[in-house]
Amino acid sequence: MLCSDNIKFYMGDPLQVRGAEELVLRNNAKGNGMRFLYIRNGLGLEVFLSLDRAGDAVRVNFKGDNLGFFAPCGFVSPQYFDVKSNAFLKSFTAGFFTTCGLTNVGNGGFDGDEIMPKHGTVSNTPAKLISSEETDDGLTVKLQVKDASLFGTKLVLNREFFFSYLENAFTLKDTAQNVGDIESPYMVLYHCNMGYPLLSENAVLKIPGNVTPYNEWAAQHLESALKISPPEAEYISRCYYYDVAEKKGMANVGIFNGDINKGLVISYDKKALPRFTQWKMLGKYDYVLGLEPSNCSIEGRLADRKKGVLKTLKPDEKAINTLKFIFVDDKRDFEEAF
Numbered sequence: 001m002l003c004s005d006n007i008k009f010y011m012g013d014p015l016q017v018r019g020a021e022e023l024v025l026r027n028n029a030k031g032n033g034m035r036f037l038y039i040r041n042g043l044g045l046e047v048f049l050s051l052d053r054a055g056d057a058v059r060v061n062f063k064g065d066n067l068g069f070f071a072p073c074g075f076v077s078p079q080y081f082d083v084k085s086n087a088f089l090k091s092f093t094a095g096f097f098t099t100c101g102l103t104n105v106g107n108g109g110f111d112g113d114e115i116m117p118k119h120g121t122v123s124n125t126p127a128k129l130i131s132s133e134e135t136d137d138g139l140t141v142k143l144q145v146k147d148a149s150l151f152g153t154k155l156v157l158n159r160e161f162f163f164s165y166l167e168n169a170f171t172l173k174d175t176a177q178n179v180g181d182i183e184s185p186y187m188v189l190y191h192c193n194m195g196y197p198l199l200s201e202n203a204v205l206k207i208p209g210n211v212t213p214y215n216e217w218a219a220q221h222l223e224s225a226l227k228i229s230p231p232e233a234e235y236i237s238r239c240y241y242y243d244v245a246e247k248k249g250m251a252n253v254g255i256f257n258g259d260i261n262k263g264l265v266i267s268y269d270k271k272a273l274p275r276f277t278q279w280k281m282l283g284k285y286d287y288v289l290g291l292e293p294s295n296c297s298i299e300g301r302l303a304d305r306k307k308g309v310l311k312t313l314k315p316d317e318k319a320i321n322t323l324k325f326i327f328v329d330d331k332r333d334f335e336e337a338f
Contacts, residue, residue: 031075058095068096069195107300154180
């Protein structure tokens with residue numbers, strides 16, 4: 001591969017090998033008309049950002065292999081989102097990652113007169129594309145999402161993606177700000193969803209640190225928390241909380257599958273995202289593993305408030321989260337991350 005400084009002389013247009021293109025979906029279904037930003041880094045990494053779903057990375061392909069999970073509902077436009085808690089899964093595309101929050105994560109319900117949908121509303125809020133800027137080192141994409149309402153909380157999420165042209169990796173820097181005049185709940189979880197062929201019974205999972213089962217059902221299977229099994233009929237999901245160990249100031253978790261000789265390391269700022277949840281849902285057709293850094297539990301706003309651990313943002317206050325997604329095709333590189 002040529003060095004980045006010289007590659008430009010070989011192309012009439014950089015999109016020959018890398019860059020960003022805005023696409024519109026035409027599928028005559030619930031995803032019809034949705035906008036995507038399709039990004040290639042020229043080294044084998046392809047990412048689809050769903051502009052109508054908070055700019056989340058809905059599909060990621062690495063050197064020809066899919067890495068994320070695509071839910072049975074497929075692409076669903078925000079216009080079909082139903083705030084009722086039990087309707088969340090009809091809009092949950094999952095994808096490579098879904099951002100949950102920003103004022104509720106986990107269980108839905110009511111907080112006084114306010115409806116709290118399961119996993120919040122931000123993932124069903126369209127993003128504004130602010131800019132897309134390219135250098136020899138990579139591509140920077142800036143987006144803005146407003147999770148705000150009249151007479152309610154007013155949060156703005158400024159998202160900055162950097163897609164490297166020098167390595168197979170991209171970084172997400174999220175800045176959430178309370179632009180209202182009252183203190184607001186602030187809950188965020190990055191619902192990273194591993195899928196086939198990265199996810200199979202031959203995958204190796206790394207989550208270094210102490211583990212706590214979410215409930216009694218998970219506790220009964222604690223010894224196999226890191227083991228991935230084949231798809232099972234009527235599988236009952238299991239969740240585990242981890243206190244992930246830090247390495248050089250960052251917490252690293254990951255998965256590698258020798259069948260395709262590819263893997264992923266998620267490296268994130270644990271100070272901003274001190275909680276981590278593993279979601280195992282290894283059912284037939286619902287075969288997905290969630291790796292989920294967060295600043296909260298998955299039990300919902302009311303539970304976190306009752307325990308005295310609910311995070312909030314005061315007027316004008318900001319919170320910054322940084323995550324790096326590193327894609328590898330050598331198991332030695334994967335092991336070195338831990």
